[in-house]
Amino acid sequence: MDVFSAVADSTRRAMLDVLAERSRTVTDLVTSFPNISQPAVSRHLKVLKENGLVTVQVHAQQRIYSLQPNGLVELDNWISKYKIFWSDHLDSLEKYLSKNKENGEQ
Amino acid sequence: MDVFSAVADSTRRAMLDVLAERSRTVTDLVTSFPNISQPAVSRHLKVLKENGLVTVQVHAQQRIYSLQPNGLVELDNWISKYKIFWSDHLDSLEKYLSKNKENGEQ
């Protein structure tokens, strides 16, 4: 599975959100996601790890998962190829902003 | 299906690449993707359209598909939430670049 599919799952994206607050053990995450079982959480974490989205620190029996940017950078690089296609939109935004500035409107 | 799943499919990403070169009819795209059938192409285009990744212009019996940035902007916005997590990496890149500049490389 690649990083695109890794973030395609909404549960995994929610897990990234939780990990963005702070690092968590698997048990912490199981508590944060009462809808799904512990094995399901572990497997999601495996996918996230395999795609450079989280790292693990071993701490006795606990595994502490942390957000890692690598996978997201890969996604960002992919998107950047297409950014030229929304320069028009940005231009429009710039025009809109400068026009309103002239008019004294926020 | 959301925009994350829309770009999770490698064929759809390849279609975006082809459309990034220039707008195409469905038949053009079918030619560009000899591995898959015309109905498969049409369904991929439907997914891309539903997620703001392409637009369609009707031209007689032909449909001309063009890349549209909306869906990609949505993805970019999502990623931007996490960009703070790779500021360290960017710092490293800056250091790397400035170091090589000093050394007269590249």
Add this chain to the structure above:
DNA sequence: TTTGTATATAACAATACAGTTATATAACTT
């Protein structure tokens, strides 16, 4: 050294998804 805690993996079921062929729709051509 037995019991408990934390996590991962195996095996399986249900669902989602991408592919196919066949067919429908709609516009152009003759």
Add this chain to the structure above:
DNA sequence: AAGTTATATAACTGTATTGTTATATACAAA
């Protein structure tokens, strides 16, 4: 009008993915 071209949709199939429960592993605690 009849045939052709361009695209979409329907129905179906195979595979992938997510979830489950049961179990294995590995360390900690008593």
